[in-house]
Amino acid sequence: MSTLxxxxxxxxxxxxxxxxRTPVLAFMLAFLLAVLLEQQVGENFAKSLEFRxxxxxxxxxxxxxxxxxxxxxxxxAPFFPSPSMDVETPIQDSGAAIGELVSTFWNALFYQxxxxxxFFSVLVRVLVYDIVIFIVPILILALLLRxxxxxxLQRLPRWLALALHLGALYVVLMLWxxxxxxxxxxxxxxxxxxxxxxxxxxxxxxxxxxxxxxxGFMAVGAYVSSVLTMVFFxxxxxxxxxxxxxxxxxxxxxxxxxLAGGVAAALAGLLVAFPSFRTRGDYLxxxxxxxxxxxxxxxxxxxxxxxxxxxxxxxxxxxxxxIFLFTVLSIAAIYNLVNSTLGKGIIAIxxxxxxxxxxxxxxxxxxxxAFLVSSFIAGVAGGLxxxxxxxxxxxxxxxxxxxxxxxxxxxxxxxxxxxxxxAAVIFTILIEALxxxxxxxxxxxxxxxxLLMLFRPQGLFGFRELKLNLGxxxxxxxxxxxxxxxxxxxxxx
Amino acid sequence: xxxxxxxxxxxxxxxRAVHGVSFEVDEGEIVTLIGANGAGKSxxxxxxxxxxxxxxxxxxxxxxxxxxxxxxxxxQRGLALVPEGRxxxxxxxxxxxxxxxxxxxxxxxxxxxxxxxxELFPRLGERRDQLGDTLxxxxxxxxxxxxxxxxxxxxxxxxxxxxGLAPILVQHIFSILKEINAQGTTILLVEQNAHxxxxxxxxxxxxxxxxIVLSGPAAQLASNPDVQKAYLGA
Numbered sequence: 001m002s003t004l005x006x007x008x009x010x011x012x013x014x015x016x017x018x019x020x021r022t023p024v025l026a027f028m029l030a031f032l033l034a035v036l037l038e039q040q041v042g043e044n045f046a047k048s049l050e051f052r053x054x055x056x057x058x059x060x061x062x063x064x065x066x067x068x069x070x071x072x073x074x075x076x077a078p079f080f081p082s083p084s085m086d087v088e089t090p091i092q093d094s095g096a097a098i099g100e101l102v103s104t105f106w107n108a109l110f111y112q113x114x115x116x117x118x119f120f121s122v123l124v125r126v127l128v129y130d131i132v133i134f135i136v137p138i139l140i141l142a143l144l145l146r147x148x149x150x151x152x153l154q155r156l157p158r159w160l161a162l163a164l165h166l167g168a169l170y171v172v173l174m175l176w177x178x179x180x181x182x183x184x185x186x187x188x189x190x191x192x193x194x195x196x197x198x199x200x201x202x203x204x205x206x207x208x209x210x211x212x213x214x215x216g217f218m219a220v221g222a223y224v225s226s227v228l229t230m231v232f233f234x235x236x237x238x239x240x241x242x243x244x245x246x247x248x249x250x251x252x253x254x255x256x257x258x259l260a261g262g263v264a265a266a267l268a269g270l271l272v273a274f275p276s277f278r279t280r281g282d283y284l285x286x287x288x289x290x291x292x293x294x295x296x297x298x299x300x301x302x303x304x305x306x307x308x309x310x311x312x313x314x315x316x317x318x319x320x321x322x323i324f325l326f327t328v329l330s331i332a333a334i335y336n337l338v339n340s341t342l343g344k345g346i347i348a349i350x351x352x353x354x355x356x357x358x359x360x361x362x363x364x365x366x367x368x369x370a371f372l373v374s375s376f377i378a379g380v381a382g383g384l385x386x387x388x389x390x391x392x393x394x395x396x397x398x399x400x401x402x403x404x405x406x407x408x409x410x411x412x413x414x415x416x417x418x419x420x421x422x423a424a425v426i427f428t429i430l431i432e433a434l435x436x437x438x439x440x441x442x443x444x445x446x447x448x449x450x451l452l453m454l455f456r457p458q459g460l461f462g463f464r465e466l467k468l469n470l471g472x473x474x475x476x477x478x479x480x481x482x483x484x485x486x487x488x489x490x491x492x493x
Numbered sequence: 494x495x496x497x498x499x500x501x502x503x504x505x506x507x508x509r510a511v512h513g514v515s516f517e518v519d520e521g522e523i524v525t526l527i528g529a530n531g532a533g534k535s536x537x538x539x540x541x542x543x544x545x546x547x548x549x550x551x552x553x554x555x556x557x558x559x560x561x562x563x564x565x566x567x568x569q570r571g572l573a574l575v576p577e578g579r580x581x582x583x584x585x586x587x588x589x590x591x592x593x594x595x596x597x598x599x600x601x602x603x604x605x606x607x608x609x610x611x612e613l614f615p616r617l618g619e620r621r622d623q624l625g626d627t628l629x630x631x632x633x634x635x636x637x638x639x640x641x642x643x644x645x646x647x648x649x650x651x652x653x654x655x656x657g658l659a660p661i662l663v664q665h666i667f668s669i670l671k672e673i674n675a676q677g678t679t680i681l682l683v684e685q686n687a688h689x690x691x692x693x694x695x696x697x698x699x700x701x702x703x704x705i706v707l708s709g710p711a712a713q714l715a716s717n718p719d720v721q722k723a724y725l726g727a
Contacts, residue, residue, distance in 0.1 A: 341596065348582065348593050355580040357564035358542060358573070359644050360597040364563075463584075 015139075022142050023471025026149040028168040030141035034134050035176040042133060049125045050117070056182045058134065059126030060433045066108040066119045068436035070101060153471040161472050170324055178320045186432050188388050191323035192381045193424035195330045197408035198417055199377035204406070205414030205463075206338050207370045208350030209276060210285040213292030214378055214405040217265040219397030220295055221379025222386035223305055225261030226314040229253060229387070236313040238306070254317050258326070258383040265379020266372045268295065273371035277364050280353070292402055299394040310393030311386075318388040326384060330377045335417055337373060346370050347415070407449055413459025418466035423459070495520045495648055495679055496541070496572075501550035503533075503540050510536040512703045513550075518648065518681050523674050525682040525690040525711065527724055528700035534683040535577050537700075538650050541681075542574035543567035554648070569597065573646030577653050579637040583626035587617050587636055590625055594640035603643065610639035613669060631662035638669070648679045655686040667693050687724035691715040699724070 038054070046054045055062050074097030078090035087093055110118040117125075153161050177187045196214060203211045230236045233249030244253070268291070275287045305311045337343050345366045348356035357363050386392045404427070412423025430448075434441040452459070496518040503511040511533040518524045526534050539545045541552055543564035552560040559567055582590050591610060595603030611618035614635040620628060628636060634654055641649050651670070655663040663686065671693050674680050684690035691697055691711045699707035699720060707714060714720050 344593055345596055347585075348596070351582040351584055352580050354544060354564075354576060355582065356593070356596075357544070358568065358576060358580075359594045359640065360565045360568040361593075362563070362565045 018143060018146075019139070020469065022146045022469065023149055023153060024468050025153060025165055025168055025471060026142045026145040027138065028165070028172055029145050029149065030138040031134075032168070032172050032175065033141050034137045035172070037137055038133050038176075045133065046129060049129055051125065051129070055126055055129055057186055057429065057432065058130050059122075060429055061182060061186075061435075063119065063123055063126055064433055064436045066111075066117065066122060066436075067105070067440075068438070069104050069108065070437070070440065071097075071104070072101065072439055074098075074100065150471050158472060161470070165470065166328060170321075173320055173324060182432075184320055186428060187320055188318060188323050188384075189432075190425055190428040191320075191327040192385050192388075193404075193408060193428050194327050194421050195377050195381035195384075196405045197412060197420040197424045197427075198331055198334050199374045199381070200405045201409045201412070201414065201417065201420045202334055202338065202346075202370055202374045204409050205416065205420075206343065206350060207346045207367070208414075209280060209367075210282070211272065211288040211374075212285050212399075212406060213272075213288035213290075213295075213402050214374075215397040215399070215401035216288075216292035216295035217268055217375035217378035218382035218385065218401065219299060219392075219394065220268045220375075221258075221261035221265040221382030222392050222397065223261075223299060223311070223382075224264040224379070225257040225383030226311055226386045226392055227305060228257040228260055229315055229317070230311075230313060232257075234313065234315050238311065238313060249315065250317060254322070254387070258380050261383035262376040262379040265382065266376040268379075269371040269375030270368075272375070273368045276367050276371065289399070292397075292399060296394045296397055299397075308394060310391055310395075312391050314386050314390050314392060316387065316390045318384045323384060326380055330380070331417065331421070333373065333377070337369075338417070342366060342369060350415075407445070410459055411449070411452060413462035413464070415463040416459070416461040416465055419459055419461030419464075422461070422466065494518075495522075495555060496681065497551070497553045498537070498541070499551040499553075501537065501540065501552065502548040503536050503545055504548055505536075510703055511540070514700070514703070514705055516698050516705060516708070518679060521674070521677070521679055522696060523670070523680045523682060523694045525684055525694040525697045526700055527684055527687040527690055527697060529724075530685070531702070532700040533703040534700055535652050538574060538652050538681070538683050539576075541567075542572060542576075542650060544574075568644055571645060571647035572650060573641035573644040573648075574650040575637045575641045575652060575654060577656065579633050581625040581628075581633050581636050581640070584624060586622050586624055587628070588621040590636055590640055591617075591643050594643035595645075598643075598645065606643045606645065610642050613642070613672065614639055630657050631659070631665065634658060634662070634666055635669075638666070638673075642673070642678075646678055648681065649673070651680065651682045653683060653685060655684060655689060663689055687720070688726075691725075 042054045051062075075094050077085070078087045078093035078097070081087040081090075107116070108119055110120065153164075156164065173187060177183045196218065200211065200214045203209050227239075229249060231239045231242075232244045233242050233246050233253040235241045235246065271291050271294075272284070272288050276284050279287065299305060300308045338346065345356065345361040345363075346369075348359065348361050349363055349366060353363055382397070385396075389396075408423045408427045409420060411427060412419030412421070430445065431441070434444055437444065494517050498517065499515050501511055501514045502509070514533070514537060516524075516526070526537065528534050536545065540547050541559075543559070543562050543566065546561045550560065551558060554567075554570055554572060557570070559570060559572075562570075582593065585593070588607070591607045592603065595606060598606070611621070616632055617635055617639055620632065625633065625636065638649075638651070638654070641651075654666050654670070658666065667689055670680060670682070674693075682690055682694060691714060694711040697708065697711045697714045698705050699714065707717065707720065709717075715725070
């Protein structure tokens with residue numbers, strides 16, 4: 001076994017070494033070309049693999065589709081029959097349901113047919129599709145492009161090189177992602193989740209507090225920005241005709257509404273920041289939980305915004321460009337904060353609050369900063385979320401949403417921005433991919449979390465950052481670690 | 494007079510820990526407060542450093558009232574506390590610990606002070622990239638003192654620097670404290686190890702249950718029969 005692994009890794013070693021020297025930009029450009037390739041031949045190739053259309057999101061969304069028929073309710077239902085149900089012996093009925101479940105599961109794994117292909121069949125075909133359309137072309141093109149991109153990058157000033165990365169990322173996202181369908185939706189949720197997990201990581205990971213009510217701030221931002229855009233820029237049934245012209249809504253109205261939502265969320269963040277001066281740890285966690293409930297409770301009782309029925313008719317303004325813009329800005333803000341002197345102070349509070357105050361760290365001020373920034377970003381994310389759903393409802397921002405944010409932070413690793421980004425990406429894809437499993441999704445995802453805590457409790461990148469090869473010129477100052485792009489990664493100093 | 498404490502009262506909720514303590518520290522001195530467990534020594538230091546606020550009484554430093562100031566403001570005046578139990582950042586390296594200690598300083602000033610710490614404690618220099626948790630007790634105490642030096646004490650307050658250390662290490666730490674003092678830092682030392690404390694201090698105060706019961710030159714106290722009986726095990 002080990003010899004096989006050694007042989008394989010020896011085989012792959014030169015390739016890995018070559019790819020390690022290839023800058024990220026080359027991969028991005030290669031991906032761009034692969035996307036063009038997919039646009040040319042993807043449809044036909046997918047059809048020849050017996051897909052009805054191009055696999056969604058690299059096929060990740062398709063793989064679990066065969067399991068969508070699994071019915072778990074039949075197992076327990078006989079034990080708790082409804083009046084209309086005729087159940088003689090619950091055990092037998094339940095047993096029958098289990099039998100049916102097993103056969104459905106078996107069919108989902110193996111059943112071959114044009115309409116209902118089995119899991120393994122889909123998996124193999126998705127792999128073939130991805131390898132032919134994406135993986136192989138990207139590897140080859142990235143290696144070919146390595147020289148030219150390095151040549152260009154080394155001759156550009158740093159800021160221009162970084163801007164080039166962001167620009168390339170944006171072009172890739174727009175060209176591949178802005179399909180107005182599944183991809184765009186997943187990418188939008190991805191951006192929102194990145195903002196949520198990175199901002200929560202500021203408090204939970206960098207400052208070492210345990211905030212469990214992040215969705216509360218999101219709710220404040222979502223509602224405030226929605227009400228603003230509806231009152232001022234939309235003719236809605238709830239608030240009547242627009243106070244200002246609907247033409248002003250994009251882009252200025254939206255920006256202002258989102259920022260106002262962020263400010264409102266930051267003000268709500270004060271409700272946590274002030275208690276945090278006097279209490280911490282588990283007790284502060286309870287405070288944050290309480291604030292999550294207070295926020296949703298207040299909204300539930302505000303008839304103006306629809307109470308528990310929610311607010312309908314929020315303009316559908318969020319798109320990939322907005323998400324890209326605010327995600328990049330949020331990550332840049334958090335990255336700069338945690339790498340600044342203030343950020344060192346925040347980390348010192350995590351390590352030992354008393355010792356840090358003895359070194360001149362103004363712990364109250366830094367707690368304020370951390371909670372304000374964190375809840376501000378959560379509020380903006382909430383605004384984007386509302387303008388994506390076109391409908392907000394207090395139920396969207398309950399403890400489950402807060403838990404999702406926590407899962408992403410601990411999956412990615414505390415005190416790691418790149419960890420939070422990668423975890424948000426993985427988590428979003430996982431949620432979408434496991435959607436066909438319905439209820440089972442909430443068994444599989446916690447299970448993944450339990451396994452993670454058992455085998456990698458520090459998360460994917462606990463207190464470390466992913467280092468990407470951006471192919472930049474090293475900074476003139478000596479002794480600095482390789483500098484990396486703000487939105488991607490950096491050395492954890 | 495560098496530090497003057499007048500009629501200080503401190504309590505934890507209803508429990509009164511320090512009642513009516515007055516003492517002073519002059520420029521360039523080493524002064525020690527000795528006393529048994531629970532005498533209120535640490536409470537006094539923590540109050541001076543701003544971690545606790547006094548119920549009443551005056552704390553003046555260089556003629557200015559610092560009683561009730563937040564810890565980070567007290568630090569700015571030039572007092573640095575080496576807290577009980579050292580409280581080093583265990584997940585950070587030695588040099589990160591020291592860099593954080595210079596949180597309020599300009600980079601070049603911080604670098605200068607860190608260099609001085611590495612000169613005083615070559616052991617720390619050897620281990621600058623080691624995590625705080627992996628240091629031995631003595632090295633951790635050196636790091637705690639080093640941090641206070643970087644933070645920039647004109648007056649260094651030390652809370653039980655000998656705690657949990659082997660006698661040889663205690664001697665080493667104390668000889669360095671003497672050296673630091675000779676280089677111009679005034680020291681207020683709280684110790685249970687009265688023997689060592691009285692050896693390096695010029696003056697001493699004896700605390701019992703929140704009161705000062707004896708004071709005077711250290712040598713004189715060391716030969717006082719009561720002190721010998723109660724604190725020096727003679």
